[in-house]
Amino acid sequence: MKNINSYRKFKRNDKEVNPEGEYILYWMQVNRRFQYNYALEYAVALSNKYEKPLLIYEGLNVDYPWASDRLHTFIMQGMKENLDYARQHNLNYYSYLEPEPKAGNGLFYKLADHAAAIVSDEYPVFIIRTHNEKVADKVDVPYVTIDSNGIIPLGITDKDPYSAYLFRKVMQEHFLEAYTHPPRQNPVDDLEIQENVELPDAFLKKYPPADEKLENIEQTVSELAIDHSVKPADSDGTRQAALGKLGHFVAHNLHQYDDKRNDPDAKASSGLSPWLHFGKISEYEIVKTVLDHQPEGWDLDSITPNNGKNSGFFNGDPNIESFLDEVITWREVGFHYAHHRPDYDQFESLPNWVKKTTSKHEGDEREWIYSLEEFEQSQTHDEIWNAAQTELRETGVMHNYLRMLWGKKIIEWTPDYRTALDYMIELNNKYALDGRDPNSYSGIFWCFGRFDRAWQERPIFGKLRYMTSDSTRKKVKLKQYLDKFGNQKSLL
Ligand SMILES: Cc1cc2nc3c(=O)[nH]c(=O)nc-3n(C[C@H](O)[C@H](O)[C@H](O)COP(=O)(O)OP(=O)(O)OC[C@H]3O[C@@H](n4cnc5c(N)ncnc54)[C@H](O)[C@@H]3O)c2cc1C
Structure with missing residues (x-):
């Protein structure tokens, strides 16, 4: 029988290991940590097997969607921590911070040219999904992605689970086996080859390591071509x-x-x-x-x-x-x-009952309609909604229960469902520290019925589950929350 962890491995091409390669390359894209990381563990195993040193590469570009002071600061705090850890443990760790759009073009392929094999992180959404799909054919060595995202390996399911109940059944079947085959706490302790990797001077000149820039994150971030209107959150990305x-x-x-x-x-x-x-834990x-x-x-x-x-x-x-x-x-x-589901972020991915009920209610009259800017600046008629949006905009997080209400009301207050979906993705991914995640799309699409069932039919929502601010006020304790985030008084 196959070991459960073999379902974490995705061979992205059929290339042979290059015996002349100077190192095994681990491209740390998602699991930005040295501990409990199956992908790093696999890269260490390859390093030992082929007797090549391990080079760990962690980068940060400026031109990915929603790049801002908030996201950059959080990621760079974690990169600085990784740099210190690598120095203490004498690891070949190279981090790069792209100073301007396109400056980092070609970097990965230059590193790949000298690699014997490449390992990276499996991740099903956003730019990482695209990178992994794009890169494998363009390199001359094996490109393997390893899923270190959760307990149940992604390769265990053979199709998309349409409900939490269905997935829970799979989880219950495999939990014990998966849990008792955990990732190693400190995989780099197993490294047998301690050789230093020297990157060529011309390469380092073109793509200087981020080391110095990580010493003064605030200053570095202020000089980058990213969205400075989204301020850093009051949290530490380590x-x-x-x-x-x-x-x-x-x-x-x-x-x-x-x-x-x-x-x-x-x-x-x-x-x-x-x-x-961000894979820190x-x-x-x-x-x-x-x-x-x-x-x-x-x-x-x-x-x-x-x-x-x-x-x-x-x-x-x-x-x-x-x-x-x-x-x-x-x-x-x-x-x-x-x-x-490559269409995980598309309206068309929604279940048939949703498409049917929304097409029936597409033309229902909407009492309130707001623009993206009005939503963004918490300018609706609803105190709770505005407070939730203010929390998100100003702090980078939003309470889970309010997140559901927040999404449901955007559906109610936009001219049509697709506009509502676009607004939700934009606001969530722009402001939330945890945005651009598979759970961003789960949460947003849950508001549209993904993983849910049909409820009693009503205007605008059709058979989608409905939520109101009045019932929220009765159901959950909000007083201090509204004192803090209501009317934006404490924040402006
Ligand atoms: C419209 C909407 C948008 C959302 N966007 C995101 C997002 O961008 N990123 C994100 O991580 N989550 C998102 N969620 C799910 C959920 O709101 C957050 O995961 C949760 O609020 C995070 O807070 P916590 O870490 O304190 O959670 P806890 O309650 O402490 O739970 C621990 C962890 O479990 C997971 N989790 C908890 N609740 C959920 C849930 N309902 N769905 C999926 N996973 C869950 C998260 O990884 C969370 O960190 C969204 C939900 C909605 C309704």
Whole structure:
């Protein structure tokens, strides 16, 4: 039988390893960390097998969609941390920061020319998906991508799961095997070849390493041709910060997660999504840390497959069950969906019942219609919606429950569904630290019925699930939240 981790490996071409190659190249695109990283682990194994040193390359371009001070600052904080780690561990780590659009063109292929084989990160959306599709044919050596995104390998599913229930069934079937084949905590400890890789002077002249630029991130960011209107968030893009957040969450909020996670005032969720998105922390270590907090007497034998139901699987503490349902099932269903669906970001990908009901209600009269700019600047008639958008715009995050309401109302207040979809993708991906992620598309498309079922028919929404600000006000605790983000008074 195949080891479960073999379903993480995607051979992107049929090229042979180049025996003359100077190194094994690991292109760190998504899993921007040295720990619990299957892709890095695989690159280390190739380095040992072919007796070639490992070169790790991490880059940041300026011209990717939605590049801004907020995203650059967060990513560069993590790159600086990686640089320090690589120096301490004597690793061949080369990081590059593109100073202006197109300046980095050709860099990757120059590195590839001297490689024996290339390993990178499997990722089903955004520019990383495109890179991986484009690059493999253009290099002369094997290009392999490894999925280190979640617990259940992407290669396990054979088609897109259309509901969380369906994916949960798959998850329940494979969880134990996957969880007991974890990534190595420190894969670089296994490196056998310690040789230094010297990159040619001409290359370094054309593509200078980011080292110095990472010393003064604020200054560097201010000089780049990116969107300076989206200000850095008040958070730190390092792995250390992510581990701190995880520690805080298990100590203070895990025990009340099930009860309080929907209350913006309670701040009971982990807040980990930005660090998960940029690969600074692995889902595996979050799951492990949380399972280590199960009550005494609980062990892996307590787990009982439960036909895709969202309780009665992990057993133990219901808060842990509830949290793991979000971090495994709800997080990963979007990865598996996008993996099988290149049209993951298109309206046409929605289920037939959605297309039918939206076409029936396309012409329904809309009482309120706002432009993108009005939405962006929190200028609707609705206090809760405006507060949620202000939180997103000013801080780079939005509370999960309000995110759902936020999306549903954009559907209600735009002239048609496709415009609503465009606005949501634009605002989410521009402002959210965790945007441009498979979960961005899961969340946004969930508002349009993906992974959901048909509900009672009503104007504009048709059979899509409907939400109101009035019921939100009654259902969740919002007072402090509105004091902080309502009317933008504390922020302007
Ligand atoms: C319109 C809309 C847009 C969204 N955009 C994004 C996005 O851009 N990036 C993003 O990561 N998530 C997105 N989500 C999903 C969800 O809102 C966030 O993952 C969650 O709020 C992150 O906060 P947290 O880390 O405190 O979550 P916690 O409650 O602490 O959960 C831990 C982790 O589980 C995962 N998770 C939790 N809830 C969900 C969910 N409903 N769907 C999928 N995964 C979940 C996330 O990885 C999260 O970090 C969106 C949801 C909606 C409705």
